[in-house]
Structures are given as C-alpha cells and as structure tokens.
C-alpha cells in the first residue's frame with residue numbers, strides 16, 4: 248500500500264474546495280480551511296487547483312490529494328481530465344492525484360493512457376480513481392490505481408440521484424469485496440455518524456467536503472430543518 252494511504256487508514260480527509268462561483272473562492276481561504284481541518288484532527292486534505300494546493304501546502308503539513316476541475320467541450324469529465332491538469336498538480340507537489348475514472352468519454356487521453364503516462368513520468372505519486380459504479384471500480388483496480396473513491400456516485404448521468412450510503416452502503420460494500428485497492432468513501436458523507444458507518448462498511452478512509460467547508464451548504468441544512 249502506498250505510504251500516503253497508510254497515513255489515512257480509518258481517518259478523515261477534509262476536502263477544501265470553493266469554485267469560482269462560490270462565496271469562499273480564494274486560495275488564502277482554502278489554506279485557512281485546511282488549517283482548521285488540521286486543528287480539528289484531519290489526516291489529509293483534498294483540494295482543487297495548483298494555486299489552492301500551493302497555498303494549502305505552505306500552511307499545513309498534511310498529505311494532499313489534488314485535483315484540477317476543468318471543463319472541456321464534448322466531454323462530461325471534469326476532474327483531472329487530461330495530462331495538462333496532471334502536470335499542474337505535480338508542479339504543486341501533490342501526494343496523490345485524484346481523477347475521474349468513469350466510463351464517460353474523455354476529452355483527450357484515455358484513462359489507461361493517463362495511468363501509463365503518470366506511472367512513467369511521476370512514479371512516486373499515488374493515484375485515486377473517482378468512480379460512480381461497481382464496474383468502474385473494477386476497471387480502475389485492473390488499471391492499477393492505488394485507491395478507489397466513491398466520489399462520482401450520483402454525479403454521472405447513469406447514476407443520478409444515487410449516493411454511496413444508499414441501502415446501508417451496499418455499493419461501497421460490493422466495491423470492497425470486488426477490488427484489491429482500498430476503497431475511500433467520498434460524496435455526501437454529511438454527518439459524523441454517516442462517516443463512521445462508511446468505515447464500518449469497509450471504507451479505508453472518509454473524505455468530507457461541503458459538510459465541513461461549504462458554509463452556504465451548511466446554512467441550508469439548518470434553514471431546511473426549520474421549514
């Protein structure tokens with residue numbers, strides 16, 4: 248198992264992301280979010296863009312899972328879609344690169360080509376496969392990803408509405424049985440109780456984003472509860 252994954256076993260990773268259209272969009276603020284996550288006991292950070300990651304790395308010494316979200320015409324793949332984004336992440340010295348590993352059409356290189364190119368150019372970085380189905384998890388495992396994450400469950404056209412926690416984490420449990428790589432629970436793990444259940448279901452670690460780092464989302468949960 249890759250050293251960075253050993254550090255995350257049974258632990259919390261906090262995703263610190265605010266896109267351009269979000270109120271906290273700022274590398275400085277994401278660095279502070281990462282510091283808050285560290286002070287709270289997080290064991291890793293997931294973050295978007297070279298700029299945010301450089302700021303986070305200058306603020307905390309936690310391992311960083313990096314992504315670059317960028318949209319390309321003619322493809323629904325937007326999480327680290329091409330080698331251009333991989334090169335940017337390596338300029339920020341990330342510990343792990345996460346990328347869309349769904350069966351959706353990619354803008355340039357195929358998934359297999361990307362994995363081969365990364366292993367060749369950047370042999371020490373860990374690779375996380377963001378998937379939406381069991382089939383995609385199995386394919387990512389075959390391609391040799393270091394870990395597989397449920398990040399995109401509910402976010403592909405063919406899984407819309409689904410969550411990795413549905414039916415007592417049935418999908419996550421199936422993935423854990425079917426692949427040799429560690430499976431990470433990510434996406435809508437919105438409460439501490441749910442995060443704990445994910446570990447019980449066999450997840451290697453849990454990535455939590457919006458429920459910790461998107462105040463507009465947190466506010467909405469309170470407002471809706473009062474209606």
Ligand SMILES: CC(=O)N[C@H](C=O)[C@@H](O)[C@H](O)[C@H](O)COP(=O)(O)O
Pocket residue numbers: 262264314398399402433434435436437454455456457458
């Ligand atoms: C689908 C997609 O683009 N997910 C992104 C992946 O990096 C982030 O926007 C999420 O915040 C992250 O996966 C954590 O999930 P949640 O915020 O639900 O805890």
